[in-house]
Amino acid sequence: MKSNYYNRLKLNCQSKKSHLCIGLDFDLDRMINKSVNDLSSLESFIKDVIDCTYDVCSVYKPNFAFYEKYGPSGMSLLENIVSHIDKRSLVIADAKRGDIGNTSASYAKSVFEYYDFDAITVAPYMGTDSIKPFISNPEKGVYLLCLTSNPSAMDFQYKLSNTSYLYEDVAKLALSLNKHNNLGLVVGATKESEMQKIRQIAPSLTWLIPGIGAQGGNLEESVIVSNKKPGSGIINVSRSIIYANKQTLDDIRCAAVDYNENINQYLDYE
Numbered sequence: 001m002k003s004n005y006y007n008r009l010k011l012n013c014q015s016k017k018s019h020l021c022i023g024l025d026f027d028l029d030r031m032i033n034k035s036v037n038d039l040s041s042l043e044s045f046i047k048d049v050i051d052c053t054y055d056v057c058s059v060y061k062p063n064f065a066f067y068e069k070y071g072p073s074g075m076s077l078l079e080n081i082v083s084h085i086d087k088r089s090l091v092i093a094d095a096k097r098g099d100i101g102n103t104s105a106s107y108a109k110s111v112f113e114y115y116d117f118d119a120i121t122v123a124p125y126m127g128t129d130s131i132k133p134f135i136s137n138p139e140k141g142v143y144l145l146c147l148t149s150n151p152s153a154m155d156f157q158y159k160l161s162n163t164s165y166l167y168e169d170v171a172k173l174a175l176s177l178n179k180h181n182n183l184g185l186v187v188g189a190t191k192e193s194e195m196q197k198i199r200q201i202a203p204s205l206t207w208l209i210p211g212i213g214a215q216g217g218n219l220e221e222s223v224i225v226s227n228k229k230p231g232s233g234i235i236n237v238s239r240s241i242i243y244a245n246k247q248t249l250d251d252i253r254c255a256a257v258d259y260n261e262n263i264n265q266y267l268d269y270e
Contacts, residue, residue, distance in 0.1 A: 023238030149188025189217025
């Protein structure tokens with residue numbers, strides 16, 4: 001039997017000396033590497049990217065939207081990518097699912113059993129019954145959207161409920177539901193002052209942190225606050241790695257190594 005998701009994540013981070021998560025959000029329209037011009041060449045390229053980065057990358061995170069937009073062929077590509085990673089790193093389905101209980105259960109079955117992802121991002125807006133189907137298996141991880149890095153996060157996440165903001169309520173809910181130690185939070189790196197509040201509310205939860213690189217988040221603050229014991233955090237970088245320079249494999253490898261080294265300067269691997 002596999003161990004708990006977050007125990008596996010911790011072991012993976014320790015063995016690789018990496019808290020780097022690479023977002024595999026490739027878009028053919030943004031490729032300046034002219035050898036990548038259709039889904040077949042894109043699949044080969046993504047596999048090569050994985051092969052040249054997995055040693056410095058604890059987690060990969062493909063966003064479903066970049067594959068769903070190509071229909072069945074895109075989803076077949078996604079399936080092949082997960083298979084190619086072949087447990088060399090953990091894989092998070094960035095799908096942001098969340099619906100009534102039986103629908104969430106079907107989403108969970110698809111992501112965890114059919115595609116064999118290790119974890120998933122989940123939108124908590126519909127409440128506890130939309131979250132529970134995803135966290136019922138301790139071997140699989142869940143990251144609830146808590147405080148995101150996009151500008152319009154202000155529209156809902158900063159709404160006051162009694163004396164707390166909505167994002168604080170999400171952190172409290174996640175802490176209360178984390179019976180299997182497999183529930184974490186998505187916390188944007190562009191929200192420096194709020195990070196401290198969230199860490200105080202949920203000191204033990206693991207974070208997935210987007211917003212580094214192209215979005216301008218604070219790397220040092222993100223690493224230090226998220227990894228304040230007993231908590232931990234992984235830093236997601238997408239565009240700044242996969243579209244580095246001229247998008248050659250050497251460029252991507254160098255960018256991944258550089259980010260991993262920059263993250264590690266704020267960590268102590270014991």
